[in-house]
Amino acid sequence: MITGDENMLGTFLDKATGLLDRNFLLAYWFPVFVSASLALLIYIWVFGWVTAVEWWQQDLLTKDREGGFYAQLLIMAGALVLITVLAYLLQPFTRTIIRIYEGCWPLRLRRWFISLPKWGEGWVWMEKSKKRRQAEKIGDWSAYNNLHVQLFNDFPTKADRLMPMRLGNVLRAAEDYSKSSYGMDSIFWWPRLFPLMPEAVQKDIDESLTPMVAMLNFSSLIVVVALCSFAYLSQMGQWWRGLLVIVGGIILALASYRAAVAQAQSYGERIRSAIDLYRFDLLKSLHQALPKTLSKEAELWEQLMLWLYNGDRGAIAGMEYDHGGSGGNSPSGGGSATADAKTDH
Numbered sequence: 001m002i003t004g005d006e007n008m009l010g011t012f013l014d015k016a017t018g019l020l021d022r023n024f025l026l027a028y029w030f031p032v033f034v035s036a037s038l039a040l041l042i043y044i045w046v047f048g049w050v051t052a053v054e055w056w057q058q059d060l061l062t063k064d065r066e067g068g069f070y071a072q073l074l075i076m077a078g079a080l081v082l083i084t085v086l087a088y089l090l091q092p093f094t095r096t097i098i099r100i101y102e103g104c105w106p107l108r109l110r111r112w113f114i115s116l117p118k119w120g121e122g123w124v125w126m127e128k129s130k131k132r133r134q135a136e137k138i139g140d141w142s143a144y145n146n147l148h149v150q151l152f153n154d155f156p157t158k159a160d161r162l163m164p165m166r167l168g169n170v171l172r173a174a175e176d177y178s179k180s181s182y183g184m185d186s187i188f189w190w191p192r193l194f195p196l197m198p199e200a201v202q203k204d205i206d207e208s209l210t211p212m213v214a215m216l217n218f219s220s221l222i223v224v225v226a227l228c229s230f231a232y233l234s235q236m237g238q239w240w241r242g243l244l245v246i247v248g249g250i251i252l253a254l255a256s257y258r259a260a261v262a263q264a265q266s267y268g269e270r271i272r273s274a275i276d277l278y279r280f281d282l283l284k285s286l287h288q289a290l291p292k293t294l295s296k297e298a299e300l301w302e303q304l305m306l307w308l309y310n311g312d313r314g315a316i317a318g319m320e321y322d323h324g325g326s327g328g329n330s331p332s333g334g335g336s337a338t339a340d341a342k343t344d345h
Helices: 007-015 022-047 049-056 068-102 107-114 121-138 141-154 166-182 186-196 199-235 239-285 294-308
Strands: none
Touching: 022 049, 022 068, 022 199, 022 239, 068 166, 068 199, 107 121, 121 141, 121 166, 141 166, 141 239, 166 186, 166 239, 166 294, 186 239, 186 294, 199 239
8 A cells, every 4th residue: 555665656656657658647747737727827817818918929929920820839839848847757756745645744743633623533533433333322323334434434443543634544444454354464465466466457456546646746736836826926915816826726735635535545445355355366376275264364464474574484384385276274273374394493
């Protein structure tokens, strides 16, 4: 996922590098283009359409001169090239932008925002959890189901995993799903699971991430445009126009952020589905016998994690590989096979 080691974002960025790649155009080029267009509209709004047209048709370009139309085409082409360059320059900041919107801030600031009354994510999580328990107690299953869907999609299950921003909580909810359901740490296992999925599933997951990145980029660029326009207009003495631009920029940025959160929910659901459906393919690729119970599966993932992540070869001592692909029981107590029998320590 994106929280943690950001392995999912890495696969997305690897594919969104081509000039005509759909992910690049949607996630980077169009946000820059729309933001630049809004900046131009602010200029036209301040100086008026007549002034803007006169600038476009000034003597240097078209009046009483041949070739003015080609000069205008050159300016438009140069603007498109500049937008493309800026879109490429935006790419390296993707991780930073997402982490900011997730709420990966200094610890004290993070805790303060989480605990804010009525607005903090910790307060919202506790209130929704309390209302869900009350609805369950009185048998109001309509309210219970509605609250359960919100908590399932929008928040991790443990308070110490909460983030100060809703985007971070939505992504963590998806990230923690495999751990709470199967004992499988998705941060570590995702880059090993993703290549085993069908190409259509990989494409669907990547494309569900594209609109989220696009909305976050657009939100960030709108803030930059609004602040720069405010500084420029203030310097010109047009404070009221500058304030209107700031207010409009904040509204657009918040709307874009909320759209990104909604898309993150869709992305998270695809992650959960992929883990539900394909985690056993990963075990087979690692030549593990498939566990017959949920408890043995959780034990198996823990043993594999201790071995491959922590380097604890003692955790898999006495286990055997399953090269037959039969999915039978392992001779180990965990109902699985992970490493060479008689692994030496």
